[in-house]
Amino acid sequence: MEHRKSIPSMVKDPKLIEKRRDQIIEAAVELFISKGFHKTTTREISRASGFSIGTLYEYIESKEDVLYLVCDAIHEGVEKGLKEVLVNGVSGAVMLKAAIKGFLRVMDEMQDRVLLIYQEIKSLPKEAMKYVLAKEEEITSFFEEILRRGREDGSLKIDEKYIKLMAHNIVVLGEMWTFRRWSLHKHYTLEEYMEIQTSLILRELTEE
Amino acid sequence: MEHRKSIPSMVKDPKLIEKRRDQIIEAAVELFISKGFHKTTTREISRASGFSIGTLYEYIESKEDVLYLVCDAIHEGVEKGLKEVLVNGVSGAVMLKAAIKGFLRVMDEMQDRVLLIYQEIKSLPKEAMKYVLAKEEEITSFFEEILRRGREDGSLKIDEKYIKLMAHNIVVLGEMWTFRRWSLHKHYTLEEYMEIQTSLILRELTEE
């Protein structure tokens, strides 16, 4: 697991750094969602953050750092949401079902943010992108582990070789609720969507 | 079905317009793939197209038009590829299997281009984006029709209500081969990927 890339700051006090960066993230998320990364200016970010452009640059080194901060925070949110839905002391199959439903709920709640990552990730500098993709991989491996556990306790039938792929499938089927919303939301409610996608996955893994 | 948005040109001869726009598309696709839309300049596009910046603007009205042209051409390519794999005179189930495999092959061949659409579609002006999403929907309905046919000939079991969703699933499972390639290609060959994804879909739809 890759560790978070640390962005240098001119400021010493770590508490202050965190506080200011939270302000930056909060402001930038909104801006990026509504106008996109490229059409948002650093001036706008600093203004929305509540301080001057000069101060902004005390806490980041480039505009792309803001994007990285934002992507990282969003992933953090997703992971937090995921961990909350984790039930223990049950079979892998039951755990998986809960995890998928929870994941879909998180995707729904964070649609704008998840979409943001999908759309702007490519604007990150190579190095930062790797960190963000690593985070994505982490989310995937969250499901990998559940799958593996189910395989071990016999509640799920899946070849070891395809565990990773199935985990990717689960994640993508969840994320598509955001990046295909222009069509999906017109035809299905979240409940319907959860129902059918969950059973699709589960049946594949438990049938007969 | 939405019709292609027509981009005004200063030039009268339609043959010439098509020829020049083909040059533009060819040049721009490469550039957008390697540097992204925002970091590609119009000057670069014109140079790579083989003519002057002035000439470029005889055939488009704005840089965004080039992006639209490119997205449209890529979708065209996908649709062409899809149509080629269509086998007739067989059951819906058989047809579906062939279509999925063909689609995945197309995704693999056109990965860079498909990825490009995923990443830059949001940079299109609202109107153009609608056209491009309509094209995406068309591709989805290509699978919808096969599913419906299978349902009618009894070879596929699926509720009418979920045909559209399943079609989306198929398309997304195909496209993820491009936008998750940073992980998938490390762990699976195209053959493996095709095999497992196809059977995942098919089993869901045929098991009794």
Next chain:
Amino acid sequence: MEHRKSIPSMVKDPKLIEKRRDQIIEAAVELFISKGFHKTTTREISRASGFSIGTLYEYIESKEDVLYLVCDAIHEGVEKGLKEVLVNGVSGAVMLKAAIKGFLRVMDEMQDRVLLIYQEIKSLPKEAMKYVLAKEEEITSFFEEILRRGREDGSLKIDEKYIKLMAHNIVVLGEMWTFRRWSLHKHYTLEEYMEIQTSLILRELTEE
């Protein structure tokens, strides 16, 4: 009196040249009035003239030539209007009164065009501007001559030294009906304006 500057043309037939240039003038006057010289493009001029940009350049050498053509044509119109109001066989004073009224009527009829000259004359190349100013001077000397005649027949009292200045005054007082119309037309009718300005001049020149 300076002679009209002749603009070279690629075309031989003088009749054709005149015909085409008339088309150009007619089209350009409208465009210049509504958008101004700088904001009008040569393409627009050629289109409004009814032929291609290539053809336009067969009859002129530069965009500024069009402006010259237009200014010249407008002055021609003013002079023609002036000559029509000239009554003979009367005293200078009577003639002057008629000329002023006629001039004001012409200014009113041609306001847009006269204003155009005022606003765009400075965009002419030095040489062309001299010709146009010479035309303006010609119009002035039209009044000079009437004044001189009145002085000679005793119907007007004016020092020879100030004949030219008075002629300028008359012309400017007429032209201001166009370039100050944003205020004058709100407060006065043409009739009122004619009445008061004519009597202002006349009283100055006839009172004993």
Next chain:
Amino acid sequence: MEHRKSIPSMVKDPKLIEKRRDQIIEAAVELFISKGFHKTTTREISRASGFSIGTLYEYIESKEDVLYLVCDAIHEGVEKGLKEVLVNGVSGAVMLKAAIKGFLRVMDEMQDRVLLIYQEIKSLPKEAMKYVLAKEEEITSFFEEILRRGREDGSLKIDEKYIKLMAHNIVVLGEMWTFRRWSLHKHYTLEEYMEIQTSLILRELTEE
């Protein structure tokens, strides 16, 4: 009376804004006078102002703003000049005479600038043009008031209805010293011009 249109600036300090805009005006006036508004580039303006193009745009929003700034400053100059020549405690007739002479002197001193307004005013955006014309009207009403005062104290004979027109006449007769200088300056000295124009107006208003 319309109030000055305020141009937004990225800079906060009002003192600095004023200082920089004064630099801009000073530089632009010279450039506009010698090359005209359209042929002057923003780069030239910034260079002549003593700072970079980026800085220029910290103080204006568009090139047209510079023109507005310039026109406004010129009018300011004219008004200042006018107010200086105002003598009090005398009859309207005496006051008028002094005002006309003063106005003509100002016109002579500021010929290039006054001419500039005449030639470039039409390049202003609609809104800005209204402000500038309002300033012109203000100058006119300066004379209106003197005329009205003269009428009231019995020193000038003029119908209320024609006060505005006469004021316009005075202003135009003054401004023509600039826009007809190509002829007037060849034939008359400023003294002669002042003498004859003043007496022309005065005689009309005081005779018999």
Next chain:
DNA sequence: GATGAATGAGCCTTCATTCAT
């Protein structure tokens, strides 16, 4: 630590003019 004025490379786009057909 915070501020915000200054910078200037660089971008998209326009348009007068040319010239091969």
Next chain:
DNA sequence: TATGAATGAAGGCTCATTCAT
């Protein structure tokens, strides 16, 4: 004669970043 595709210099403007206060 007429056409119109091609050209490319030039222009207005933006915006990430720096640095003196």
